[in-house]
Amino acid sequence: MVKKQFVTFRIDEFFLGIDITMVREINRVLDITDVPQAPDYVLGLINLRGQTVTVFDLGVRLGMAPRFITDQTHNIIFKHETIGLLVDQIGDVVSVDEEKIVPPPANTGTIEAEFIEGVVELENELLMILAAWKILSIDDGIGE
Amino acid sequence: MNTINDINDDAAIDDFVTDFKAETLEMLDSIEPDLMTLEKEKGRVSKELVNRIFRTIHSIKGGAGFSGFEALKSISHAMESIIIQVREDRLTLNSEDIDVLLAAVDKIRTMISDIYNSDEISYDRELEALERIAGRNECKAAESGEEPIVERKEFEELPAASDIPAHYECEEDDDMMDEDLIKDFVEDIKDLLDSVEPDLLALERERENVSPELINRVFRAMHSIKGGAGFCGFEALKELSHAMENVFMMIREEKMTLDPGKMDVLLSAIDKIRLMINRIQTSDQVPYVEELEALNQVLHEDHTALSSKASPPPEKEKTDNESEKDDAFEIWLDNQPRSVPEPVPAVNARQSTEQAKSPTMSDTIRISVDLVDRLMNLAGELVLGRNQLRQAIEGYLADDPRINPIIQNVDVVTSEIQENIVQMRMQPVGNVLNKFPRTVRDLTRQMSKEAEMIIEGGEVELDKTILESLSNPLTHLVRNCVDHGVESPAERLAAGKSSVGHIWLRAYHEGGHVNIVLQDDGRGIDSMRVGEIVIEKNMFSREQVVKMSESERLGLIFLPGVSTAKKVTDISGRGVGMDVVKTNIERIGGHIDIESEIGKGTSIHIVIPLTLAIIPSLIVGVQNRRYAVPQINVQELVCVKAGETSNQIEKIGESSVLRLRGRLLPIVRLADIMGLERIFVHPKTGELAPDRRRRVEDRRTPAERAAEKQALEKVNQKNNRKKPDRRQNWRSDIYVVVLKVGSNVFGVCVDELYDNEEIVVKPMSNHIKNCKIFAGATIMGDGRVAMILDASGIAAQAKLRFSEIKTEEQRRKRILQKGKAGAQDSEQQAIILFNNAPDEFFALPLTGVARLEIVDPKSIKVVGGQEFMSYRGDGLPLIRLETILPVNSIPGDPDELFVIIPKTKGPPVGLIVSRILDTVDIDIAITRHVSSTTGVAGSTIMDGMLIFFLDIGEILQLFEQRIQSLAPMSDTTFNRYQDNEQTVNTEEING
Structure with a gap:
């Protein structure tokens, strides 16, 4: 059985996960410089030890309302791209049998279905696994 | 093959082909996804995408053509021809077509991976398929100007790899040469070759009176190459350099003079040597028969004093026909009895290589660029760290006196490290510029033109990465220059220029930037023609083009798809070149401007x-x-005092403008550009409140202000204390940063001005690449990220109407000048100066003249003693001055006469004069002579001429009297005329 680990977090009531191998770090660098005229999901830039990281409002990216920054807010920084995701609350790292991951249901609530790669039933909750590539992809307005 | 790659990978080897290889591979990687997208989008293809594909292919073609990789060139040319049709919406590609294109991309990739043998890779199938697609459209629409690709035939005759004579596949040297030694040898020879090339060109120029020093230098270089090659056992290289050495020997002994044909041979041999050097381990397998044969022919020709100079340079007959080649090979063997086992003493060879090596060994080392780049980044971080440290310990400086000297020391050292590393990356621009004389020479020969390139400022230093990315655009520009700029010798002579065109390439420092100017004395660019092309291609409307200034119209040439070339050639004409040039120059933070005068030449200015x-x-x-504005764009800072806003800022059309020393600059608020809600700092509370002013220049109307004042007074009475008007508060001052983008200057209003800082540019993520108003991001001393503003992006975003404002500026200038002139001399008036008899000058106020006509004396009709000419479909009665005034008559029998039609109330009359001389502004101080006859208002002396001012009213009166004195008139025209004259005259009298 192949186990996969996911970093879990929350956006509103949704319980989401992202493949841990894609994550460089989780931090609370919230001194964000906004970038006027950037796509709405781009919150701004942060300084991560001398490197600039573009932070996305994951809520907006997934088609929901903009986030409010609270004392629970965290950034999940990707490993290979200088991009971070701002989330409401960070959860545990969970291990999941790869076989138990099933395709997402047709109805994923307010989250746009294309961002969900699969879902897995945990003990008491449904974990939605994010399609990281889709989040990182750039819509240049051609397809949308 | 591995060894070649190893050598090629060595970053120290700076070679065009290596660059080209790397670039092309990169481009191929980018083109593939683009092609897929093209397939997906089909009908609704985005222009940007097609342009990108087109540019990429064009660059590959250009590079291949330039480096002489024929196969690569023709396949990419075929691809380009397809894409150009797609771009012009004449062709839609289906999936099969994309397959073909992708297959072609794969083939190019194969060719690139073995670039030197690329001509031997078969690509007929791909080419055929490509042509089919390109041709499909031609069948459909016969009017399309695309030429079918014809080059294919000649490539079918290319020899297969096996054609290389087996003789040359020498055994690899077994006694393993020291790798380092070979590497040194390679580097040395490269240096030598670089120095030989300009020397050769100089040789060609000097011809007869070659300086011995020059030829000796070339000879020595060749000898060193030969010696080194012999020592290291590279036979092919040795033979070739030996043959060249022989030629130089002849020249040195003055048994031979160089002509362009021979020069071609020598240069192509140099190229072959360069090629061998690049793949030194397998250099013996490089076919070089052709060059060798050509060299020997050159040698032989002069040696046996055949002096058949008319024979074309052998290089031209590039027939790769096998039998001929074999023949040639035999000739070569006959001619070279001593060539193969040439006993170059090993000792000598070692000496010569060491000789060449020694000066470079002592004071320079070769470092990989990668290492310098890393060091550079680290230095950047160090600067950042220093800034942060300085801010962090600012508070402790007073507490401990030891800290300050330490931090100062760190300061100085850090700056010096940074400067030195920057210095390390600096290279003289000559490295890039010096290859252009050769380019110009080859191109001019190819096009039977004559041009000379003059390089100045080769010692100016530039960052290596900038220098590298400058090479391609400059090549494009130089190519354009020769192809479109310089005319053919005949054309030049006809235009009164010397038959040899001149191309200047100058580099110089100015204001912390490097300026590169490429100038030619060719035919120039017709900006109107550029405008026409743009209109034809539906990029702009005629109206827009007409409104543009000359330089704006010339600037259109940088748009994708715009080319003034009438036909597409190998060298240029597709209209991509200038687009690529501009894109590349702007990518390195530069700016390009073009100036041109038809018939005089073109000048391209790169900063x-x-x-x-x-x-x-x-x-x-x-x-x-906080935002960072690169100093390169900042021209000056202006503070508009709160109370003076209305004096300095106003509105023209839709734009706010700042009046600055007689100039009008469009201004924008940075906050508006950013789409931020405007706020102001409340002067009383220091709180932030939304700013309700809609425009920078907005101020309350006097009525509002009065009302406000009253209200304020009431409040003051209540509070019993005085408050200054907010608008007079310093916080309401407006700071304007005057930015310069090319020739356009505009102002940006900001809230605060901070210090100047040296910032390290951080790249922007792709997600925010579309924000054109930013050039990048940086990290400030306090650790926060700040965006770097892009001046041209801001100008574009704000849609500044430069031309409109410039027109207004010019209009005001004119008024101002007029006003000045008026103030100096309020009595000035424009007059028209003419004569009747050649020595008698007359004048009329220009304001009293309705029209001027030229008339053929033969067409003047005489009716009842009165002359008439046809004017606006009617008869115009003509007045001859001599008939009514005591003046001399128009002499002789002139070919043409001038008719002045004064403004009259009634039907027009014409005043015949012999010549109209000028219109001038003149003082109206006219002396009215006592003796003045009727019809003459007075006279004045100007430039020694006595000028009589005519009184048009009186003249008409005289004319009338004359008519009446003529035989009784029944002509209705005259009656009508008389009636009307009467009224005019009454008015004159009354007036």
């Missing part, structure tokens, strides 16, 4: 920063946000 890594910037603030 580029010294280095990219660290840019001095001005930090400005808008609503608690």
Whole structure:
């Protein structure tokens, strides 16, 4: 059985996960410089030890309302791209049998279905696994 | 093959082909996804995408053509021909077509991976398929101007790899040469070759009176190459350099003079040597028969004093026919009895290589660029760290006196490290510029033109990365220059120029930037023609083009798809070149401008920063946000005092403008550009409140102000204390940063001005690449990220109407000048100066003249003693001055006469004069002579001429009297005329 680990977090009531191998770090660098005229999901830039990281409002990216920054807010920084995701609350790292991951249901609530790669039933909750590539992809307005 | 790659990978080897290889591979990687997208989008293809594909292919073609990889060139040419049709919406590609294109991309990739043998890779199938697609459209629409690709035939005859004579596949040297030794040898020879080439060109120029020093230098270089090659056992290289050495020997002994044909042979041999050097381990397998044969022919020709100079340079007959080649090979063997086992003593060879090596060994080392780049980044971080440290310990400076000297020391050292590393990356621009004389020479020969390139300022230094990315655009420009700029010798002579065109390439420092100017004395660019093309292609409307200034119209040439070339050639004409040039120059933070005068030549001005890594910037603030503005764009800072806003800022059309020393600059608010809600700092409370002013120049109307004042007074009475008007508060001052983008200057209003800082540019993520108003991001001393503003992006975003404002500016200038002139001399008036008899001058006020006509005396009809000419479909009665005034008559029998039609109330009359001389502004101080006859208002002396001012009213009166004195008139025209004259005259009298 192949186990996969996911970093879990929350956006509103949704319980989401992202493949841990894609994550460089989780931090609370919230001194964000906004970038006027950037796509709405781009919150701004942060300084991560001398490197600039573009932070996305994951809520907006997934088609929901903009986030409010609270004392629970965290950034999940990707490993290979200088991009971070701002989330409401960070959860545990969970291990999941790869076989138990099933395709997402047709109805994923307010989250746009294309961002969900699969879902897995945990003990008491449904974990939605994010399609990281889709989040990182750039819509240049051609397809949308 | 591995060894070649190893050598090629060595970053120290700076070679065009290596660059080209790497670039092309990169481009191929980018083109594939683009092609897929093209397939997906089909009908609704985005222009940007097609342009990108087109540019990429064009660059590959250009590079291949330039480096002489024929197969590569023709396949990419075929691809380009397809894409150009797609771009012009004449062709839609289906999936099969994309397959073909992708297959072609794969083939190019194969060719690139073995570039030197690329001509031997078969690509007929791909080419055929490509042509089918390109041709499909031609069948459909016969009017399409696309030429079918014809080059294919000649390539079918290319020899297969097996054609290379087996003789040359020498055994690899077994006694393993020291790798380092070979590497040194390679480097040395490269240096030598680089120095030989300009020397050769000089040789060609000097011809007869070659300086011995020059020829000796070339000879020595060749000898060193030969010696080194012999020592290291590279036979092919040795033979070739030996043959060249022989030729130089002849020249040295003055048994031979160089002509362009021989020069071609020598240069192509140099190229072959270069090629061998690049793949030194397998150099013996490089076919070089052709060059060798040509060299020997050159040698033989002069040696046996056949002096058949008319025979074309052998290089031209590039027939790769096998039998001929074999023949040639035999000739060569006959001619070279001593060539193969040439006993070059090993000792000598070692000496010569060491000789060449020794000066470079002592004071320079070769470092990989990668290492310098890393060091550069680290230095950038160090600067950042220093800034942060300085801010962090600012508070402790007073507490401990030891800290300050330490921090100062760190300061100095850090700056010096940075400067030195920047210095390390600096290279003289000559490295890039010096290859262009050769380019120009080859191109001019190819096109039977004559041109000379003059390079100045080759010693100016530039950052290596900038220098590298400058090479391609400059090549494009130089190519354009020769192809379109310089005319054919005949054309030049006809235009009164010397038959040899001149191309200047100058580099110089100015204001912290490097300027590169490429100038030619060719035919220039017709900006109207550029305009026409743009209109034809539906990029702009005629109206827009007409409104543009000359330089704006010339600037259109940088748009994709615009070319003034009438036909597409190998060298240029597709209209991509200038687009690529501009894109490339702007990518390195530079700017390009073009000036041209028809018939006189074109001048292209490129301004580029010294280095990219660290840019001095001005930090400005808008609503608690900080932005960096590169100093290169900042022209000056203007503070508009709160009370003076209305004097300095106004509105023209839709734009706010700032009046600055007689100039009008469009201004924008940075906050508006950013789409931020405007706020102001309340002067009383220091709180932030939304700013309700809609425009910079908005101020309350006097009525509102009065009302406000009253209200304020009431409040003051209540509070019993005085408050200054907010608008007079210093916080309401407006700071304007005057930015310069090319020739356009505009102002940006900001809230705060901070210090100048040296910032390190951080790249922007792809997600925010579309924000054109930013050039990048940086990290400030306090650790926060700040965006770097892009001046041209801001100008574009604000849709500044430069031309409109410029027109207004010019209009005002004119008024101002007029006003000045008027103030100096209020009595000035424009007059028209003419004569009747050649020595008698007359004048009329220009304001009293309705029209001027030229008339053929033969067409003047005489009716009842009165002359008439036809004017606007009617008869115009003509007045001859001599008939009514005591003046001399128009002499002789002139070919043409002038008719002045004065403004009259009634039907027009014409005043015949012999010549109209000029219109001048003149003082109206006219002396009215006592003796003045009727019809003459007075006279004045100007430039020694006595000028009589005519009184048009009186003249008409005289004319009338004359008519009446003529035989009784029944002509209705005259009656009508008389009636009307009467009224005019009454008025005159009354007036």
